[in-house]
Amino acid sequence: MGRKIRIQALMILMAFVLILSGCNFNSSESSSEGSGDKEGDTKSAGQVLNISATADIPTLDSTKAHDGVAFTVLNNVNEGLYRQDENHQPIEALVTEHTENEDQTVHTFKLRDSKWSNGDPVTAQDFEYAWKRVMKDASPYNFMFVTASIKNAEAIMNGEKDAAELGVKAVDEQTLEVTLESANPLLQSLLTFPTFLPQNQKFVEEQGDQYALEAENILFNGPFKLVEWTHDQGWKYEKNADYWDAEAVKLDTINAYVVKDPATGVNLYETNKVDRIDLSSESVDQFKNDPNFDTILEPSMIFLRFNHTHPVLGNKNIRQAINMAIDKESLTDVILKDGSTALNGVVPKGFFQSPEGKDYRELNGDFNTGTVEEAQKIWEAGLKETGASDVAVSINISDSEDHKKVAEYLQAQLEDNLPGFKLEIKAVPFAQRLEIEKAIDYDLSLSSWGPDYSDPMTYLDMWVKGGSANRMDYHNPKLDELVTQARTETDLSKRYEMLLNIEKILLEEDAAIVPLYQDGTSILMREKIKDLIVHPTGASHSYKWASIEE
Template sequence: MGRKLKAQALMIFMVFVLILSGCNFNSSEGSNEEGKTADEKEGAAGQVLNVSMTADIPTLDSTKAHDGIAFTVLNNVNEGLYRQDENHEAIEALVTDHVVSEDETVHTFTLRDSKWSNGDPVTAQDFEYAWKRVLAEASPYNFMFVTAGIKNAEAIMNEEKGAEELGVKALDEKTLEVTLESANPLFQSLLTFPTFLPQNQKYVEEQGDQYALEAENILFNGPFILTEWTHDQGWKYEKNEDYWDAKSVKLDAINSYVVKDSETGVNLYETNKVDRIVLSSESVDQYKADENFDTILEPEIIFLRFNHNHPVLGNKNIRQAVNMAIDKKSLTDVILKNGSTPLNGVVPKGFFKSPEGKDFRDLNGDFNTGTVEEAKKLWETGLKETGEKEVTVSINIADSDDHKKVAEYLQAQLEENLPGFKLDIKAVPFAQRLEIEKAIDYDISLSSWGPDYSDPMTYLDMWLKGGSANRMDYHNPELDKLVASARTETDLSKRYQTLLNIEKILLEEDAAIAPLYQEGTAVLMRNKIKDLLVHPTGASFSYKWTSIEE
């Protein structure tokens, strides 16, 4: 045993050496250190943030990016029309003036003076080119242009029109005109999403298929530039001195290390190699008393999908019984222990407020809550209605430790609290689980959903008939009607009431799904780090205003 522990310690040390030497992030090469005094160098060293990431950057091409890591990097090295502030609201970035037509379909933006890292000015043509490129190349997030309601976006996606007909036009170098199909209250907030970033056409075309594959194959116009990128090991940001708002940027550098194993992350933190890590549930008890420990409530929801074609699960009383028979608080507090909280709605708490400033979850309250005794009565009623005395169903889960823990807990709860209920667990790789859901070839599926944009609609229009996210053959015509109405309603208070009513149909009228919990994340972050913004949608982090307080 002693030799085994020594071997493990040696392996961990070697991982540290490989990560740090491979990335070479402590090197002064290319870091603008020449000519600085000793005091200046010492001050600069104090404004260096070290963080861990779970994976490498898949791409830095904003028209192709489709994951949180790429979005985070792009958000910090590039600048669009708007970006998110500390309240996750859209604030002006490259925009100095935004004029909206009387019918709210034509938006005219005036750009501030700014430049790319090669010295070229950032122009309205850069936006027109990048946005049309998203549609022309069938990018993963091209649907955001439909969500934004930009003219002809849907027709282009349906191959009824060409990308050149997208409703975006550079009137001159500093003026961008965007035309919508109809007024859209989400439009401005959507513009913070990285898919709406600009690109320098001449540079992109010069790089060809090498564009954005390495740090030297991309241009920057944001708060930071990427000076190093060692694939599968990490990357380094440095402050962009030519950024239009450079005075607001406090950090001199950010070192991002790729750390896929949570135990390795803990060791990096303990040896002061990184300043922030995400903890596994196994590590929470060890660190929960640490002054740097914190839990973050995320906007991601975990829930049960039911196959509405199933002879038993198609019954509303059965679905309500399953929901009520689960002690969700024990699931989050005893099993997960990572800051997750019970959820009895489809829109999570703490992220979406009405025009009057009230939280969506507080306004709509909880659905389908009750005692185990009430669950049993619903269960018995449902069995009589379906002509069954006992039921055996399977639950489709991703092949991950967290999903297995949750599924085993649900199995114990449901088999104990609902007489005659038997639950079989089927664990498959994540991608396969999604394919099984799409084919609706399951009984129950343990599912997750995170928001694509900062509005309750991202959780509510999932349930449209035939929608790609529905994946359970659920349909309520009234829900479809309300979604269509909310998409074009410009009275924000009236629209919000419609959103509340959509959730009521889904959960109160139909009990279509069983919400379980709102995801939480347990983190260790040194308290010297100030103003590191963690966003619920789009890019996960903004470093523009972050500083190190010694």
């Protein structure tokens, strides 16, 4: 059996090498042989970084992007008012001066001189156009403008006002004025998020429905330019010589390869085709003593969505029983083995503290835990309430190895522990999974959520009625009301109590979803890679300060 696996892995690797050749990404540049570099001379070391990605980019339209892959690319090829620094704090990007009025509701931003990749200047009008386009087109992340308290954003989302009335105005080419509904201490952090990036109106309209679907159909004003994009295979960044802070950018080239099979990733790493990979659980034991091995606890959660209109899954007892019937500790410790930890709440542990310094997860505790026997009693009650004798449903997952592994574990757990339960696994490409979720055309969906900004609200306002991140037709008016109140509450302790209660409504009162685990990532990254920044919120990676040192 071991020999058969090795042969299959070799065949996969050979096929993938052919793909890399077809992409023309010059992967041979990653070789360090014969470099002859002087110690400390990073520029002569060959500033080429080769990385893997688990999925293709669905779109690079910042007004439509709603996934981690696109956010990371956008963060490295574009520039907004602010970006995250090496310590994940907002720093001025295109902003040279930021002033506000006395009650902190009118913010004025002066822009530095910078260029798009076609030579056009980046102007305040580019921000006004892009932000109003987000609201006009009901983009997936338009709720970020409500979170930022931008004037009229919520009324526009509710269809009560037109997108043209959003509180953003280009005073002149280099002056942007943003008006808020109320003071918001999170504003600068929120403005680092890709949804707040600018767009060149003339170029966007010239491209029409092809905008941002290919490398040549998008403009760049960030540290790098995307010069190649071969769908489902990979993409290539090159340093943007016209970037306003080009002197800070050390890498010349970044090659990103789509690698869905972890075994292929390992082979590519061992043959020096890539410099950083995420490891699957099968590889952790093999590499855990490697000096390049590391484990990162992420602030993201993996969870099950329910279609709340389903005749059986719409029942709270059924949802609660499904939650309790899953041994989450065995999932993380035996199946995944990548540093992930069981999660019984929406907000992960270790990242978000109250004004008094207490961890959110510690304050709210665990929800919907219990024995299999307790789960079975609740299950029987749910079947009785719905009039069902058995339940046959399917689970929507991405076609990645980790998703397949988790889905197979859930299938075994639920079919073993809940009498009459049958689960069919439906694996589709990542982008298609998202579309299926948006259409609520599923029974169960294995989903993930990473924070957009450093506050528990990033996990909690997902569930408001009609929110683009809801994607399961869930609604509780009490939750919506608490979210609205918390957005404008200036007493931080009182606000935090509201944030705790929002999670209680979602999980204690409604058992609306099944949190499974807090993500952990086991990686191999070559020691020569320096200052590659992994952010806990928003776009996950910044390559602006990264370098290769041999």
